[in-house]
Amino acid sequence: MKFESQKVAQPYFIFALVLFVGQILFGLIMGLQYVDGDFLTSWLPFNVARMVHTNLLLVWLLFGFMGASYYLVPEEADTELYSPWLAKVTFWVFAVAGVATILGYLLVPYARLAELTYNHLLPTMGREFLEQPTITKIGIVLVCLSYVFNIGMTILKGRKTVINMVLITGLIGLAVFFLFSFYNPSNLVLDKYFWWWVVHLWVEGVWELILGAILAFVVIKVTGVDREVVEKWLYMIIALALISGLIGMGHHYFWIGPGTYWLWLGSIFSALEPVPFFMMVMFAFKMVAERRYEHQNKVAIKWALGTAVMGFLGAGVWGFIHTLAPVNYYTHGSQITAAHGHLAFFGAYAMIVMTIISYAMPILRGRPHGNPPSAQRLETFAFWAMCTSMVGITLALTVAGAWQVALQRLPEASEALGFMATQDKIAPVFWVREVLGLIFFVGLMAYLGSFFVGSKELASDSELQLKDAAAA
Amino acid sequence: MAERFTKGMARNIYYGGGVFVFLLLVGLTFDTMLKMPERDHRVNLTESVARGKGVWEHNNCIGCHSLMGEGAYYAPELANVFDRRGAGSEQSFRAFMSAWMAAQPLQVEGRRKMPQFHLTQEQVDDLSEFLIWTSRIDDNDWPPNIEG
Numbered sequence: 247m248k249f250e251s252q253k254v255a256q257p258y259f260i261f262a263l264v265l266f267v268g269q270i271l272f273g274l275i276m277g278l279q280y281v282d283g284d285f286l287t288s289w290l291p292f293n294v295a296r297m298v299h300t301n302l303l304l305v306w307l308l309f310g311f312m313g314a315s316y317y318l319v320p321e322e323a324d325t326e327l328y329s330p331w332l333a334k335v336t337f338w339v340f341a342v343a344g345v346a347t348i349l350g351y352l353l354v355p356y357a358r359l360a361e362l363t364y365n366h367l368l369p370t371m372g373r374e375f376l377e378q379p380t381i382t383k384i385g386i387v388l389v390c391l392s393y394v395f396n397i398g399m400t401i402l403k404g405r406k407t408v409i410n411m412v413l414i415t416g417l418i419g420l421a422v423f424f425l426f427s428f429y430n431p432s433n434l435v436l437d438k439y440f441w442w443w444v445v446h447l448w449v450e451g452v453w454e455l456i457l458g459a460i461l462a463f464v465v466i467k468v469t470g471v472d473r474e475v476v477e478k479w480l481y482m483i484i485a486l487a488l489i490s491g492l493i494g495m496g497h498h499y500f501w502i503g504p505g506t507y508w509l510w511l512g513s514i515f516s517a518l519e520p521v522p523f524f525m526m527v528m529f530a531f532k533m534v535a536e537r538r539y540e541h542q543n544k545v546a547i548k549w550a551l552g553t554a555v556m557g558f559l560g561a562g563v564w565g566f567i568h569t570l571a572p573v574n575y576y577t578h579g580s581q582i583t584a585a586h587g588h589l590a591f592f593g594a595y596a597m598i599v600m601t602i603i604s605y606a607m608p609i610l611r612g613r614p615h616g617n618p619p620s621a622q623r624l625e626t627f628a629f630w631a632m633c634t635s636m637v638g639i640t641l642a643l644t645v646a647g648a649w650q651v652a653l654q655r656l657p658e659a660s661e662a663l664g665f666m667a668t669q670d671k672i673a674p675v676f677w678v679r680e681v682l683g684l685i686f687f688v689g690l691m692a693y694l695g696s697f698f699v700g701s702k703e704l705a706s707d708s709e710l711q712l713k714d715a716a717a718a
Numbered sequence: 719m720a721e722r723f724t725k726g727m728a729r730n731i732y733y734g735g736g737v738f739v740f741l742l743l744v745g746l747t748f749d750t751m752l753k754m755p756e757r758d759h760r761v762n763l764t765e766s767v768a769r770g771k772g773v774w775e776h777n778n779c780i781g782c783h784s785l786m787g788e789g790a791y792y793a794p795e796l797a798n799v800f801d802r803r804g805a806g807s808e809q810s811f812r813a814f815m816s817a818w819m820a821a822q823p824l825q826v827e828g829r830r831k832m833p834q835f836h837l838t839q840e841q842v843d844d845l846s847e848f849l850i851w852t853s854r855i856d857d858n859d860w861p862p863n864i865e866g
């Protein structure tokens with residue numbers, strides 16, 4: 247750690263992981279509700295569990311991005327954070343607002359929550375991923391402003407490296423596109439059209455800049471490769487991400503009202519979206535192959551490579567399989583979509599946050615060379631458990647989706663099964679998903695456990711070093 | 719070879735390409751907005767339809783259902799529920815909706831449950847209007863068949 251102020255990243259990382267655990271618990275509950283309609287439903291209807299699952303995901307990823315920025319921007323800018331105090335206050339504001347909102351979902355019926363928060367004054371609630379009360383949305387904007395301001399001022403007073411500039415561009419984009427969540431006209435088509443300006447332009451636009459910047463930072467740190475080379479890659483990756491991804495948004499405009507030319511534009515441009523994800527794979531492996539030294543934090547390198555690979559699989563491969571309009575006509579809004587959503591969010595964004603945590607947390611905890619071997623072994627197990635079970639979940643949902651399409655959508659109307667009958671048929675696959683979800687949970691617990699093992703090793707290690715020093 | 723492709727060139731592709739494509743997106747959006755009134759048949763968007771959308775949002779129906787293929791995948795698609803359950807008449811669809819909303823949750827063991835929302839008759843009628851209006855948006859003939 248070069249600067250004292252980087253320390254403010256620590257609570258962000260810890261809280262992100264706490265929320266991650268919550269997210270998975272609610273995922274597992276929903277997984278059971280999928281196959282047993284009576285499981286907990288009078289306490290926790292499916293829609294409430296889903297809101298909690300997806301909103302916790304978004305919030306913990308945001309905490310992760312914030313922690314990552316507070317850690318890496320001072321180091322890149324070669325100066326202390328503009329205001330550590332503001333970063334600490336922002337942490338508490340965001341944490342309290344986040345927890346209060348989740349409690350609101352869980353403790354009062356949604357319609358009551360809408361009333362209590364005066365949703366009618368500026369109706370923004372009740373849309374997927376944007377379920378937060380309007381007041382929470384305003385809070386998110388304020389938190390983002392304070393965060394972007396703090397990071398921006400730090401960069402202004404320090405070195406303006408490419409990584410910093412790309413990161414801040416991504417953060418500004420994140421804040422700006424979130425403003426579309428306040429636009430909710432009574433015309434459903436317009437509502438949906440601009441809803442995607444938050445959701446798609448986040449995950450397939452500005453978040454890719456954030457992802458690229460964090461990945462580039464960690465890669466430089468663990469390989470020691472020349473910055474110039476890394477920066478050229480970073481520019482090319484994000485250039486292609488924007489060039490393909492902005493018009494690629496058309497893959498959501500096929501069946502919700504916009505005109506027919508989107509069938510072509512959406513298909514062609516989004517078919518190119520896997521390219522930048524593939525370049526991330528080439529970039530990560532090439533840099534590690536050309537590394538200048540052996541960093542002792544082996545597992546952080548594994549996370550960095552894993553992010554590139556799993557992001558490519560989830561976004562690139564699983565995105566591509568349903569992105570062409572003639573295919574999407576049959577798979578739209580099926581379990582195929584859920585399969586892709588899971589692997590893409592996990593592979594690209596959950597894993598980049600775990601990458602930076604894996605690299606930075608040991609340093610924040612006074613272990614500049616990474617965690618001791620026993621902790622790294624456990625973390626490596628966690629890495630494989632989570633990655634393989636998530637691939638398994640994705641495969642299960644893909645089977646479910648293909649089966650669903652075959653039963654419900656491909657046949658003529660008279661022979662097609664109804665939605666509920668189809669779900670009954672494919673229930674066995676949902677059981678498989680649930681079991682794999684439990685394995686994922688075990689992996690997550692192992693991951694958290696790895697933070698608590700090996701302190702003894704470390705102690706005896708430093709004793710050894712002391713003895714060495716004494717002997718010399 | 720690699721040396722001839724410099725960082726400066728990569729940066730220019732990023733800035734130039736990014737800005738250009740973003741402007742293109744804005745242009746396409748303007749064009750789409752000009753043509754939209756015909757496709758979304760907003761002339762038929764009555765007060766009741768607008769209120770119905772509000773009821774839909776206030777009760778988070780999207781947390782279980784998909785609407786035009788977006789949302790959750792736990793319960794049936796509803797953008798075409800008018801075609802599926804309306805028997806071709808708005809009158810009978812309204813009757814279906816009143817009966818359906820009143821009957822929830824169905825007492826079938828193990829079957830996925832839709833909660834009881836305690837809506838007023840007016841709210842249910844608004845929901846019906848909203849779903850009827852939605853079913854008539856020009857969505858390039860999605861879904862493939864009536865089952866959604």
Ligand code: HEM
Pocket residue numbers: 374449450497498516517519520557560561562564565566568569570574577578579580583586587588590591594595787788789
């Ligand atoms: C890391 C990046 C990505 C993430 C996190 C992501 C996530 C998601 C999520 C959550 C959805 C479901 C949205 C909803 O609920 O309606 C979705 C839909 C979709 N994504 Fe992605 N995605 C990513 C990249 C991509 C890429 C690169 C492609 C294309 C190659 C793609 C193609 C699609 C398509 C076609 C849909 C619509 C599915 C449908 O019709 O139901 N995605 N994505």
Ligand code: HEM
Pocket residue numbers: 270273274275276277280296299300303583584587588591592596679680682683684686687789790791792
């Ligand atoms: C490990 C156990 C997990 C289980 C059992 C699980 C289960 C579920 C279920 C049942 C849904 C709702 C699908 C529907 O609408 O019908 C869902 C949605 C979602 N989950 Fe998970 N989940 C798990 C983990 C994760 C993880 C690790 C991530 C990402 C990091 C994630 C991201 C999402 C997203 C983005 C959606 C919305 C998908 C869409 O709209 O297409 N989940 N999950």
Ligand SMILES: [Fe+2]
Pocket residue numbers: 446450494495497498
């Ligand atoms: Fe997209």
